[in-house]
Structures are given as C-alpha cells and as structure tokens.
Amino acid sequence: AQSVAQPEDQVNVAEGNPLTVKCTYSVSGNPYLFWYVQYPNRGLQFLLKYITGDNLVKGSYGFEAEFNKSQTSFHLKKPSALVSDSALYFCAVRDEGDNQGGKLIFGQGTELSVKP
C-alpha cells in the first residue's frame, strides 16, 4: 500500500539556522514526490516536486529537497530559516503505477516553528 510518513509532528529551529523536515514514503512503482506548505486557515501552497532526474530539487522560497531512493526519503531543507517559514508542511507522493486517478497520498504534516 502507498504511504507517506513524516516522523516529526513539530520541528523547532532558531532563525538563521538550517532546517530539515523529514519525509519517507512507500510505493510499489516509481514515486512522484511533492512538498506543500499550509498557513493557518489557508489552502496548501506547492513548494517543489521530484519526478525524475537530479536528486536535489530546488523550489520556492529557498527550499530544496533531496530524493534518496535507497532510503525512500524526500527530506525538505533550507540553509537558513526565517520566522516567516513557520507553518505546517506536508509531504505527498503519487505512485507512477497507480490507477486511481493519480491521487496524492499525504503525510500527517509537520509543524515548523522558527523562533527569532
């Protein structure tokens, strides 16, 4: 079965420090991986995706993510955190072989808190 795990409910980082939000996945075929961010009472905003090619993907607002096939991981990273990065982050996966309309499978979310 397809699944996504975000092992940390909350990540706390000081402003200016690097941040990492972890994500691991399980699919039967090749994965298509996505990161979204959600601010309070708002919809999800797309940050970046991995489809194929370079394992390091760069996205919006200085975020990047590294695809690691052997560890089935797709961790989100940023070299220097900002207070405005504080939000709820979701990792999501699609299975290339999925025949269910290409639905996204979401992790449970990780709350990122960046303190001044």
Add this chain to the structure above:
Amino acid sequence: DGGITQSPKYLFRKEGQNVTLSCEQNLNHDAMYWYRQDPGQGLRLIYYSQIVNDFQKGDIAEGYSVSREKKESFPLTVTSAQKNPTAFYLCASSMGGSGYKRNIQYFGAGTRLSVL
C-alpha cells in the same frame, strides 16, 4: 490559492441537514479533487474527477456526494449520512493529459464545516 475559489469560508450544519460546498476553478484544469483535513491526520481524498461528467470515489466517500456538470465546477455535498462532518475541506485541481500523475495539484483556500 489563485484560480480556485471555495465558498463559503465557514459553514454550519444542523443535524439531519445536507450542505453543499462550492469549488470553482478558472485554470482550465481537467482534474478536480476534494480532500478532508483533520488535525494530525493529513489530507484524505473524498472524491475526484478527471473529466466532465465523470467522478470516482476516494478513500472516504461515504456520506458525501459530488457532481461534475461543468469543467470549472466540482461541488461537494455533505449529506446527513456523514456522522462526523466537522473538518476543513479542501478542493484542488490539476492539468490532465497523458502525464497527469506528474502534474501539480493547486488548492483552494478551504471551507471549514462545523456542526451546530
């Protein structure tokens, strides 16, 4: 949230009542999706539609119904059969075509439904 409009922003349902959540998109996307968000559970797929006049059940379709009579509209009805409807509901859309699984899903701002 640009391009996808959800209304109303807040909705209250009385016991035994059906309520309808609106989702309209002007992105000319073929595919549309409805997700339910509960705290700590990520997003779960309710229904999806890949083309006008066709839709499929997602993981938690019981107690919900949809229609797709127009490309730009995908309303969700929460019926009285849904015993625990209190949640944040998110509508999304994406491009279709042969590579649809690679496409980004774009989200609306959401509707928060509560039971009176």
